[in-house]
Amino acid sequence: MTQEPFYFGEASRRLFGIYHPPEGPAGTGAGVVLCYPIGQARMRAPETFARWAAKLAAAGLHVLRFDYLGCGDSAGDEEQWGISQWLADTAAAIEELKDGCGLHRIGLAGVRLGASLAMLTGAERKDVNAMVLWDPVLNGRQYIQELLAVHREQLGEAGQSPIASAKGGMDSGVLGFSFSDRFVGELDSLDLRRRGGEAAGDLLLIESDTPGPAGDTAFRHRLAKTDVRLRYLKNNDMPDPTVWTTKSYEQVPTKVLASAVSWCAEVLL
Amino acid sequence: MNETAVLFGQDSPLLGIVGRPDCPTEPGDLPAVVFLNAGAVPRTGPNRVYVKLARKLTADGFLTLRFDFAGTGDSPGRPGETSLKATCLAGTHEAIDFMATTLDADRIILVGICLGADLALETAYEDPRVVGVVMINGYFLPDNADPEATAYLAKASGGRGYRKSMFSLRSWKRLLTGQTDLRSLWRFLVAKLKGPSARERDVLKTMASREKWLRLTERGVDLLLVYSERDRSLDTYMMTLKGVVESLASTGRITVSIVEGADHLFTMPSHRDTFMHRVRQWVVENRSA
Numbered sequence: 392m393t394q395e396p397f398y399f400g401e402a403s404r405r406l407f408g409i410y411h412p413p414e415g416p417a418g419t420g421a422g423v424v425l426c427y428p429i430g431q432a433r434m435r436a437p438e439t440f441a442r443w444a445a446k447l448a449a450a451g452l453h454v455l456r457f458d459y460l461g462c463g464d465s466a467g468d469e470e471q472w473g474i475s476q477w478l479a480d481t482a483a484a485i486e487e488l489k490d491g492c493g494l495h496r497i498g499l500a501g502v503r504l505g506a507s508l509a510m511l512t513g514a515e516r517k518d519v520n521a522m523v524l525w526d527p528v529l530n531g532r533q534y535i536q537e538l539l540a541v542h543r544e545q546l547g548e549a550g551q552s553p554i555a556s557a558k559g560g561m562d563s564g565v566l567g568f569s570f571s572d573r574f575v576g577e578l579d580s581l582d583l584r585r586r587g588g589e590a591a592g593d594l595l596l597i598e599s600d601t602p603g604p605a606g607d608t609a610f611r612h613r614l615a616k617t618d619v620r621l622r623y624l625k626n627n628d629m630p631d632p633t634v635w636t637t638k639s640y641e642q643v644p645t646k647v648l649a650s651a652v653s654w655c656a657e658v659l660l
Numbered sequence: 661m662n663e664t665a666v667l668f669g670q671d672s673p674l675l676g677i678v679g680r681p682d683c684p685t686e687p688g689d690l691p692a693v694v695f696l697n698a699g700a701v702p703r704t705g706p707n708r709v710y711v712k713l714a715r716k717l718t719a720d721g722f723l724t725l726r727f728d729f730a731g732t733g734d735s736p737g738r739p740g741e742t743s744l745k746a747t748c749l750a751g752t753h754e755a756i757d758f759m760a761t762t763l764d765a766d767r768i769i770l771v772g773i774c775l776g777a778d779l780a781l782e783t784a785y786e787d788p789r790v791v792g793v794v795m796i797n798g799y800f801l802p803d804n805a806d807p808e809a810t811a812y813l814a815k816a817s818g819g820r821g822y823r824k825s826m827f828s829l830r831s832w833k834r835l836l837t838g839q840t841d842l843r844s845l846w847r848f849l850v851a852k853l854k855g856p857s858a859r860e861r862d863v864l865k866t867m868a869s870r871e872k873w874l875r876l877t878e879r880g881v882d883l884l885l886v887y888s889e890r891d892r893s894l895d896t897y898m899m900t901l902k903g904v905v906e907s908l909a910s911t912g913r914i915t916v917s918i919v920e921g922a923d924h925l926f927t928m929p930s931h932r933d934t935f936m937h938r939v940r941q942w943v944v945e946n947r948s949a
Contacts, residue, residue, distance in 0.1 A: 392736050396665035396675055405661060407677075409734060437702050437733045463704055464677050464711065466661045546927060564929040567707030640700035640732075 392445045399457075399487045404471075406480055407464035408457035408487065411448040421659040422453030422494045424484045426501030426509045429472075430538070431566045432635040433462055436502065439643045443500070446648065450656040452498075455488040459508075469569040474508070474577040481512045489518070496520045498659050500651070503635055504528045507583060513592070521593040521658045522619075523651050526632040529604055531581030535565075541636055542566045566636065584609035593658040594619040597647060599629040624650055661715065668727075668758040672736045674751055676703065676727030678763070679718035690947050691791050692765035693717050694755050695726040696780055697748070698773035698796075698925075702733030706773065706925035713771070713936050720944055723765050727755055745803070748775070752783045760789065767791045769943060774798065774893070774924070784881055785872050792946050793876075794939055796886040797893040797924055800868060800901055813896055868901040870908075877911040882946045884915045886935060888922035915942060 393412055400406040413419055425440055427433050444454040459477040461467035485497055498521035501509035506527035513519040528534045542565050564570070570578075584607060594614070596604060604610050614621060628644040629635075662680045667673035695710045697703060703726040704711045714724040729751040731737035741747045752770070759765040769792035772780035777798025784790040801810065876883060885905070887894040905914050917938050922931035 392672075394675070394734070396667065396734070398663065398665060405663070407665065409675075431707075434702065434704070434707070441734055441736075463708075464663070464665075468712070546923075564927070567925065567927045567929075567932070569929050640702075 392441070393448070394441075394444070400480075400483050403466075404460050405466045406457055406460065406483065408455050408484065409444070410488075410491075411444045411454040411456075413451045413453050414449050415451050419451045419453070419660055420494050421451075421496040421498070422455065422488050422492060423447050423498040423500055423655055423659070424481070424488055425454065425456035426481060426499060426505030427456065427458065427462070428501075428503035428505050428635055429459070429462060430568045430636070431541075432503055433458075435635065435638055435640050435642075438641055439502075439648070442643055442645075443648055443652070446652040447655060450652055451660055452655065453488060453492045453494060455484055457484045457487075469574075470571060472571065472574045474511075474581060477508050478512055478515070481508050482516070485512070485516070485519070496659050498522065498655055500525070500655065502526060503632060504534070507581065510583060517591075519592060521595075521655065523595045523597065523655065524604070525597040525626075525647075525651070526599055526635065527583065527596075527604055528581065529583045529607060529610055531578035534581075535570075535575065535578055537633055538565050538636065541633055584613055591618040592620070593622070593654075595622050595624060595651060595654050597624045597626055597651065599626045599632050599634065601631045603632065622654065624654075662718070666725075666727075666758070666762075668762070669751070669754040672730065672738050674727050674730060674754060675734045676725050676755065676758075677714075679714050679724035679726075681718050681721045681723065683721065690722055691767040691769045692723040692725065692759050692763070693769045693771060693943060694752075694759065695724070696752060696770060696772035696776035697729050697732050699775040700732060701773075701925075703728045707927065707932060709926065709932055709936065710771075712932075713939060716936065716940050717943060720940070722943065722947075723759075723763060725755060725759060727751070745779070748779050749782060749786075752779055753787065756783075756787060756789055769794065769946075771939065772796065772798070781872070781876075784876055784883075788879065790881065792882045792884075792943070794884045794886065794942065796935070796939075797888055797891050798885070799893050799896050801896070802869070813899060868904045870904045873904055873908055873914070877908055877913040880913075882913050882915075884917065884939070884942045886917045886919065886938065888924055888926065888931070888935075889918055889920045890922060891924045893924070894918065917942075 395410045398405045398407055425444060427436055427440065440456050444456050447454045458465035459480045461469055461471040488494060489497060497519055499509035499513055499519055500523035502525045506524040509522050510524055510527060513522045598604055624647060626644055626647045628646060662682055664678045666676050666678050668676065695705065695714060698706055710726045714726055718724050728735035729748045731747065756768055759768060766789050768790050770780035770783060770790055771794040773796040777795035778800055780793045780795055781800060784793045887897060905916060908914055919931055919935050926932040926935050
């Protein structure tokens with residue numbers, strides 16, 4: 392696996408990324424930006440994302456995976472966490488890959504909140520040709536409750552009592568990370584069933600083995616109003632999306648990963 | 661922020677992030693700080709604690725490196741790896757070599773959590789360039805540990821968690837609704853009531869290598885042990901290493917710090933902040949090591 396780690400973006404808010412050059416002929420002109428989940432899921436994602444990037448590169452695609460501001464090795468801290476900021480970061484990553492490699496076809500692929508950011512970004516831009524949305528967070532308020540439930544479970548075993556409310560101070564953090572009131576407010580406002588924009592191109596929706604986005608009537612209606620060519624994939628290796636937050640570091644959904652890579656190569660090359 | 665991504669080491673290179681102080685000191689003025697993976701947790705550390713701590717230390721004037729062992733985080737695995745420990749030790753030596761040859765940093769403070777703590781101690785013993793070691797929630801059990809004594813440790817540790825839980829309504833609710841691991845709790849209670857056998861007691865006392873710790877203090881290496889109050893590693897320390905540390909108190913080289921209420925990975929931000937503050941304070945105070 393060939394990978395090139397580097398920093399890019401504005402001097403005051405440098406973002407960390409890892410570029411994977413395509414194997415074989417370099418002139419494919421197509422690439423994929425991988426969008427991480429956040430928090431604990433981000434901590435447990437490297438193995439999956441490294442393999443995903445390597446397989447995409449092996450298929451002939453340029454690949455960039457990167458950290459949002461305040462995440463991973465990028466500049467900043469949880470105080471900078473925000474949906475608006477991360478949408479700007481995703482756009483910066485797209486520009487970095489497109490301009491750096493001279494690409495004319497771009498795909499976005501994300502997991503959990505990364506998938507939500509991918510969808511929102513794809514809806515705002517005209518140059519995103521394909522999207523992979525893997526267990527996207529459709530509703531930010533439900534997502535917060537989901538995280539708090541896992542948080543209570545993990546701290547409960549140690550006899551500690553985390554704050555129950557999602558607003559007005561999460562003094563005990565959420566699974567090791569501080570959620571500012573501003574960030575909680577932005578998450579609370581996130582609802583892809585109402586805001587999904589005018590996405591176009593090809594879309595692969597992957598969901599874990601419980602009723603998910605594909606089963607959400609409002610979300611399906613939203614997608615039906617767009618021009619996306621939708622393909623759907625069920626991930627039978629993971630019982631539900633929260634596994635991204637709790638799984639072992641080594642666990643990689645290899646079968647679904649292979650299918651996602653094949654799909655990207657099919658629609659982008 | 662002055663950080664650079666680097667690839668170093670042989671064959672499949674290891675990926676790391678170097679943090680440079682804005683006002684660089686002369687080479688040799690301050691030791692550099694190298695962070696070792698906490699088991700399978702990537703180089704950012706549990707809940708990004710290595711990133712936060714590295715940046716604070718860089719602001720204090722220290723050169724820092726956080727990196728991934730082969731097969732962890734973003735560093736690819738290497739064919740022919742013999743064992744996890746051997747792989748990690750090799751990676752640590754490569755990191756120290758990289759700091760010395762590329763960045764003129766030949767005095768190193770190692771920081772490690774859990775498995776990283778054990779590796780930091782082992783590396784310090786082998787490599788004279790290590791002048792300080794920060795070991796967080798480490799176990800330091802020998803590779804060929806006596807199985808009976810190890811089994812007793814496994815049953816008898818975790819006491820702090822159970823004792824604190826006695827005063828937690830939430831824990832009682834978990835017990836009464838069948839969510840508590842009753843088998844673990846039973847084994848703990850039996851182990852505590854019975855206590856270790858005479859043989860187990862003797863073996864436990866010899867599990868920590870006094871010779872190793874003595875050699876390090878004689879070499880002038882400063883050692884900081886940090887434990888989370890609720891972590892099993894603290895119980896293990898009490899039963900194995902505490903006697904050794906106390907016997908070496910006169911050297912003035914070993915400091916033990918316990919973060920009250922904290923779990924293994926300092927999940928609560930307040931505990932994380934306390935832990936980082938103590939480590940940072942210790943590193944700054946020992947800069948002339």
